Amino acid sequence: MTETFVIVGGDAAGMSAASKAKRDDPDLEVVVFEKGEWVSYGACGLPYYVKGEIQSLEDLVSVTPEEFREKRDIDLRTGHEVVDIDPDARTVTAESDDGDVVQSYDHLLIATGAEAVVPSIEGTDREGVYTLGSMSDGKELREYVARARGDESFHQPDRGPACRYLEDCTGPVGVVGGGYIGIEMAEALTANGFEVHLFQRGDRVLTGFSEATSEEVAAHLREQDVIVHLGSEVRELAGGDDESVTAVVTDDDRYPVEMVLLGTGVAPRTALAENAGVELGPTGAIATDADRETNVPDVYAAGDCAEATHVVTDEPTYAPLALTANRHGRAVGQTVTGRPTDGGGIAGTAALKAFEVEAARTGVLDHEVAREAGFDPVTETITAKSRAGYYPAGGDVTITLTADRETGRVLGGCLVSEYGEGAVHRSHAIVGALEEGATVFDLENYDLAYAPPFNTTWDPVLVAAKVLGGKLR
């Protein structure tokens, strides 16, 4: 009898699972319920769409619904929101404009993703307050930017047009949060002529990265005319009579703005799973085993709604990022077709472009986290040339490397350089070391590629390993 694989959520994890399962077992019936209209889209590209570097929202879609349906023979139902999972009956119930659907399953994947966190302060529901989690968020933001740039009547007379390309530009906007989204959006908005105030609660941006990276990125943001407020807790988004946002209020001051972007993190969407008796883990995301199966038999979870095991700490970790969603979705697709697949752990690796700087981080940099996992962390930060000193191009790469004092095992790394000078791709070497449990002494001896247009004889990664190794001996 034909088995049915039902998937809740049609983005990275869901569609990776659907595609892989159908490819490996063409007889399997694969049904995907997606509450929105978009599937399999590159949310990571939204800031570049808002910026105007990507012309059409459709460009972010890697495979269209039609292609999934017609070429991949997947029963993809957009506009269907799953409202209930019944593990005993092995059914899900989905609501759509055409009424409810009850669908039975043999295997179920919960891939409900994450949603932007809205801080519990007053005024977040005002007009002109945005988040950037979904395609429709991106659409609204782009429309806002277009209005602000093109339609002068949009601007309040005392402030003038928002756009730098117009006369008397001021148009201050507020970005709350100094993580990826906040920084990428600061770039997107600055590029469109807005004066951007970035409010970060903590004392540095990119808190998951190294301090050296936070400092370099903050300095660069300021060079690019972003007004960076560190240690600045936002207390309220104040508004005018028409309910639109007009100011960001912090402990210290009040900043007039005509728009606010909340980049205050994401949280896993778990309500549907919880209602079905699926257990969450210590991070608040859905707990799974190595094959992504939850405590409920034949119910899997993958992507931004689920935890994963960290390759360094071996602990459940919540790091909702695109590659993990793709990888674990694909692994579930294999598992349900009879080939149980451990989709691998995560290293918390992340990359970022901020104007003309690039940065990457991987593994465990936080000493407290490292100690909780039983390590005795030691950290060194080095700055080295990105290319041969005599080569007529290049800049600096700053690398922070953390290792365990006793064993020398590499625990984490963070790299920052000018854009194009390879901080991000160089991080691949450190990820390899992390994944394999290698020591800094091993890493120091890696026979990495060298030629003057690409690095120094000792690539900066090797320099970092040498210096940290020297400290451990």
Place this chain on the structure above:
Amino acid sequence: MTETFVIVGGDAAGMSAASKAKRDDPDLEVVVFEKGEWVSYGACGLPYYVKGEIQSLEDLVSVTPEEFREKRDIDLRTGHEVVDIDPDARTVTAESDDGDVVQSYDHLLIATGAEAVVPSIEGTDREGVYTLGSMSDGKELREYVARARGDESFHQPDRGPACRYLEDCTGPVGVVGGGYIGIEMAEALTANGFEVHLFQRGDRVLTGFSEATSEEVAAHLREQDVIVHLGSEVRELAGGDDESVTAVVTDDDRYPVEMVLLGTGVAPRTALAENAGVELGPTGAIATDADRETNVPDVYAAGDCAEATHVVTDEPTYAPLALTANRHGRAVGQTVTGRPTDGGGIAGTAALKAFEVEAARTGVLDHEVAREAGFDPVTETITAKSRAGYYPAGGDVTITLTADRETGRVLGGCLVSEYGEGAVHRSHAIVGALEEGATVFDLENYDLAYAPPFNTTWDPVLVAAKVLGGKLR
């Protein structure tokens, strides 16, 4: 009593050893004999000096002789050629303009490097025939280019000026050999307006790289107006009455040239070592143990004159490259100060820029070599986008990956992309996998950094691992 560490040869391996030994044991007397005037120079930068991107030969020197002497307290004697090693008396004899010196040693490092191979054909001693191994070679080539570009009387009247920037440019020159040096020099000469004929004996350039890379690089060389002759064995360098070279003669044809660059590989300088009873290995370079000690007690060898152990095959291998020389020299510096250090193996990793293309290779790609080492090699080549498809920049990366059929162990990889699209730094991930004996299934799960300006969600390296893994299952 103070011990003495004597080093023969003052380039990468020699000066790394000297610096490290002196730093770790300031009481050690460190004596370096260098027959030339240059020490610690970046020979890899010579093509860019000839090209004109680097203005001064001194720019290639990372540490000057004065700095070694004064700041690092190393007894560096340039202009001293060691002509004899007496292992029984534990002395070396060096000749200089000021007469002979006999120096006793407690530890001796042979770091005599490699020299350009001159093929045994007629005419290689003609005027206008160059190699590029040493600083003086670089100087001569740059002078040649300057004369050809600036001094019209240098050119034979029937051929016109060499330089493209002048009228009626022809100035054909010949490059023999399609390896790194040949290709980098083809770029340097083309950039200076020469019509370059590149002669490669085999049927592809860059024979140590993947076929896909060879093809892409050859096609790109042709796009850049290099005339690439494949399967073209050079039989003679013909000349005029004045003994200068005037033509490259192959089996098929005769090509008028006004200059020839021989890029036909390098060979280890071993005569001095052999005369002292130091054994060579199967590759013809000096054999050592893991700590770089030769069969003669307290006599070490490192750098381009010595073999090293390949991390994949575990066999002695000759791959004379800068990083190995630095790393193994440094390891000997540690060893002689009482801390025996295995400087690690080599993976045969190499990188190259050819005009607007970059490429890297690592490990074992050759199936015959893999089989000799006991593997059953399987290879796949993929082409993938270097950045998110929607991102307004990027190109293709082509990756060839080889693994063992039974175990899935990664044996080798080769990457090629447009310059700036990350083929070289991406190779770091594959080197990590090789060094750690990881499988393609491990590599496929590496949590590599991702953001749209840098790669696709699955970095091309992961795509290659997935595709090859699929073939092995």
